[in-house]
Amino acid sequence: MTGVYYVIGPEDRNFVITYHAEDSTRIEYLKSQWRRFRCYDPALAQTYEILSRPTNPNLEVTVDRYLPAGAPAGPYRVEVFVPAKHATSKRVIFTITHHINYSTAAAQEEYSYVMVDMSELSDVWHPLGEFYLDPALGREIGKVRQYDLSLEEPPAEAAYGPVRWLPLFPLPGTRIRFDAPVGTPEEREAPFPTGRVMFGKFPIWVGKWYDANPFLSWYTYGYHTGADLNLPGNSEADRGKEVYSIGDGTVTFAGRAGSWGNLVVIAHPEAKVTLPDGTQRRQPIFSRYGHLDKRVLVRLGQRVKRGQPIGYIGLAANALTGSHLHFDICYTNLLAKRPAHWPNLDVIRALHWYSARRESRAYINAQLRIRQEVVDNYLDPFTFLKENH
Numbered sequence: 201m202t203g204v205y206y207v208i209g210p211e212d213r214n215f216v217i218t219y220h221a222e223d224s225t226r227i228e229y230l231k232s233q234w235r236r237f238r239c240y241d242p243a244l245a246q247t248y249e250i251l252s253r254p255t256n257p258n259l260e261v262t263v264d265r266y267l268p269a270g271a272p273a274g275p276y277r278v279e280v281f282v283p284a285k286h287a288t289s290k291r292v293i294f295t296i297t298h299h300i301n302y303s304t305a306a307a308q309e310e311y312s313y314v315m316v317d318m319s320e321l322s323d324v325w326h327p328l329g330e331f332y333l334d335p336a337l338g339r340e341i342g343k344v345r346q347y348d349l350s351l352e353e354p355p356a357e358a359a360y361g362p363v364r365w366l367p368l369f370p371l372p373g374t375r376i377r378f379d380a381p382v383g384t385p386e387e388r389e390a391p392f393p394t395g396r397v398m399f400g401k402f403p404i405w406v407g408k409w410y411d412a413n414p415f416l417s418w419y420t421y422g423y424h425t426g427a428d429l430n431l432p433g434n435s436e437a438d439r440g441k442e443v444y445s446i447g448d449g450t451v452t453f454a455g456r457a458g459s460w461g462n463l464v465v466i467a468h469p470e471a472k473v474t475l476p477d478g479t480q481r482r483q484p485i486f487s488r489y490g491h492l493d494k495r496v497l498v499r500l501g502q503r504v505k506r507g508q509p510i511g512y513i514g515l516a517a518n519a520l521t522g523s524h525l526h527f528d529i530c531y532t533n534l535l536a537k538r539p540a541h542w543p544n545l546d547v548i549r550a551l552h553w554y555s556a557r558r559e560s561r562a563y564i565n566a567q568l569r570i571r572q573e574v575v576d577n578y579l580d581p582f583t584f585l586k587e588n589h
């Protein structure tokens with residue numbers, strides 16, 4: 201439940217019942233009308249204490265749920281849990297306070313009305329709307345008030361269930377975390393990089409996994425856009441090993457892609473990124489996993505969690521390089537449109553043809569252009585994981 205603010209039930213100090221009747225006998229009667237029952241929430245797999253009472257032609261009872269202290273300013277989606285039982289009213293009135301106007305003599309709450317047909321809802325979180333809430337303006341900000349008033353004849357029942365405020369922005373101090381795409385759960389949890397630092401001349405990522413072809417290495421296919429992750433031993437050592445999503449995200453490509461074999465691309469809404477000019481910012485990124493075998497475990501549009509298995513290491517379609525995971529990070533929109541993108545293959549082929557004249561200006565210029573295309577779109581994945589783990 202991290203990052204979300206809840207007022208779960210009547211025991212919470214942010215759950216406040218107010219009686220608007222004049223005399224104490226009436227208030228005692230209103231108090232006697234409460235029912236208390238338990239309800240299981242299948243979404244969060246927990247049970248709540250919930251109150252209910254009959255609707256009323258006169259306004260006599262209001263129930264306020266206050267946004268818990270410490271919530272930062274920002275846009276929130278506010279939701280109420282509506283149980284299947286004891287919630288037959290079709291016209292339950294809520295107000296959500298989203299601003300306080302101090303321009304007049306007394307502070308005035310500005311709020312929105314929402315009418316909820318509880319008879320249609322059973323054991324679900326129901327949205328009351330999205331609001332920009334700045335708790336610095338006062339304790340009333342974010343308050344969800346529920347009224348017993350409804351002209352239903354005969355009276356129906358309304359439930360007073362939990363309320364939650366879901367921040368629609370990353371909370372200050374929360375870090376969106378990314379892990380290595382290979383390794384045991386313990387290896388991926390541990391500080392990055394783990395284990396020994398080098399395997400021969402190759403940097404180690406996690407456990408025994410090393411990068412045989414680090415970012416921007418110049419090799420057969422130009423400048424490398426990412427890492428080629430291998431286990432020590434022959435090319436079969438890492439074949440069939442599980443590959444994991446490095447972070448929470450959405451699959452934007454999953455399937456066969458030419459010489460890649462099978463390929464998965466995942467969009468991540470936010471990460472800490474150091475751009476080639478050294479500036480740092482938070483922005484979306486794409487992670488790409490190449491040379492998977494045909495048992496791809498995710499499909500287009502699927503939401504994935506950090507550490508979720510997405511496939512198994514296979515072979516590139518041309519099978520020239522042996523089993524390994526090709527892994528890279530793209531910080532532009534390039535992979536959204538061209539998941540199988542590879543920088544300037546045509547130029548690289550031409551360069552191979554010309555390779556007898558490596559010192560020529562044309563060769564060197566073409567090489568620089570390819571390098572620029574890599575740098576303009578891809579990040580060093582090793583540095584990226586170090587900064588975001």
Ligand SMILES: [Zn+2]
Pocket residue numbers: 413424426427428525526527
């Ligand atoms: Zn590669």
